[in-house]
Amino acid sequence: MEELTKIYSALSDKNRLRILILLLRKSLCVCELQSILKVSLSTVSKHLSILKEAGFIIDEKDKKWVNYKIDRLNPNPLIHQLLISTEIFLKDDPIILEDLKKIVVVNRIEICSN
Amino acid sequence: MEELTKIYSALSDKNRLRILILLLRKSLCVCELQSILKVSLSTVSKHLSILKEAGFIIDEKDKKWVNYKIDRLNPNPLIHQLLISTEIFLKDDPIILEDLKKIVVVNRIEICSN
DNA sequence: TTCTCATTTTGATAAACATCGAAATAATTA
DNA sequence: TAATTATTTCGATGTTTATCAAAATGAGAA
Numbered sequence: 145m146e147e148l149t150k151i152y153s154a155l156s157d158k159n160r161l162r163i164l165i166l167l168l169r170k171s172l173c174v175c176e177l178q179s180i181l182k183v184s185l186s187t188v189s190k191h192l193s194i195l196k197e198a199g200f201i202i203d204e205k206d207k208k209w210v211n212y213k214i215d216r217l218n219p220n221p222l223i224h225q226l227l228i229s230t231e232i233f234l235k236d237d238p239i240i241l242e243d244l245k246k247i248v249v250v251n252r253i254e255i256c257s258n
Numbered sequence: 259m260e261e262l263t264k265i266y267s268a269l270s271d272k273n274r275l276r277i278l279i280l281l282l283r284k285s286l287c288v289c290e291l292q293s294i295l296k297v298s299l300s301t302v303s304k305h306l307s308i309l310k311e312a313g314f315i316i317d318e319k320d321k322k323w324v325n326y327k328i329d330r331l332n333p334n335p336l337i338h339q340l341l342i343s344t345e346i347f348l349k350d351d352p353i354i355l356e357d358l359k360k361i362v363v364v365n366r367i368e369i370c371s372n
Numbered sequence: 373t374t375c376t377c378a379t380t381t382t383g384a385t386a387a388a389c390a391t392c393g394a395a396a397t398a399a400t401t402a
Numbered sequence: 403t404a405a406t407t408a409t410t411t412c413g414a415t416g417t418t419t420a421t422c423a424a425a426a427t428g429a430g431a432a
Contacts, residue, residue, distance in 0.1 A: 288410090322409095
């Protein structure tokens with residue numbers, strides 16, 4: 145039962161839902177997410193670790209950066225079902241729509257070290 | 259987005275998951291739920307109000323008691339999908355299996371006023 | 373090897389939450 | 403009407419959580 149409450153708890157925060165919707169479109173590094181969410185880097189990092197711990201995402205080193213992406217290979221079907229339902233539920237949300245516009249032009253070289 | 263975090267937050271507590279699984283089998287009053295969960299009446303009442311606020315359950319007066327039941331007519335399809343997924347995920351959970359044994363013999367006349 | 377820099381961890385703070393017992397409420401029964 | 407009683411609300415307490423800034427980490431670049 146703890147595994148299930150951990151999964152639902154991971155989805156119980158606005159910033160984490162925004163992160164998941166963004167990652168469904170595109171793999172992103174911590175500083176790119178920070179530039180969209182406008183919270184501190186340490187907060188983004190903490191949210192990512194909660195989502196990873198729950199099984200929604202994985203991380204991958206890419207040169208200087210850590211790319212976070214949806215864990216498409218997670219064997220728990222609930223994870224994928226929740227991602228789909230969440231995406232559908234939020235498809236017209238104004239904050240989400242703004243976020244999705246931003247990832248089109250986001251550029252980690254410009255953003256990092258500022 | 260707040261509506262969605264409210265829904266997922268409602269599912270982020272062990273006692274509330276136990277309540278939902280019980281109500282999927284049988285409508286129950288507050289004191290019946292209390293006798294199974296072994297937490298205080300005010301805590302059960304609070305959990306029920308959170309589940310009701312999120313759209314999972316409704317209440318109905320029946321003589322001296324308030325019966326809580328799954329809101330089968332909630333127009334939000336996510337609610338029903340989450341209930342089904344949650345039930346499947348917890349189908350072999352030992353605490354849930356014990357709970358389900360108990361509702362077979364639970365009797366509100368014997369339980370209340372103790 | 374040393375420096376740089378993206379990320380994580382730590383420590384602190386304020387807000388939210390789960391829980392309880394006691395008081396308040398409301399509705400049925402006597 | 404008065405008493406009973408199932409439930410809710412209130413007030414208090416301890417725990418968890420979201421957040422930030424600063425320090426630590428660790429991997430690539432010089």
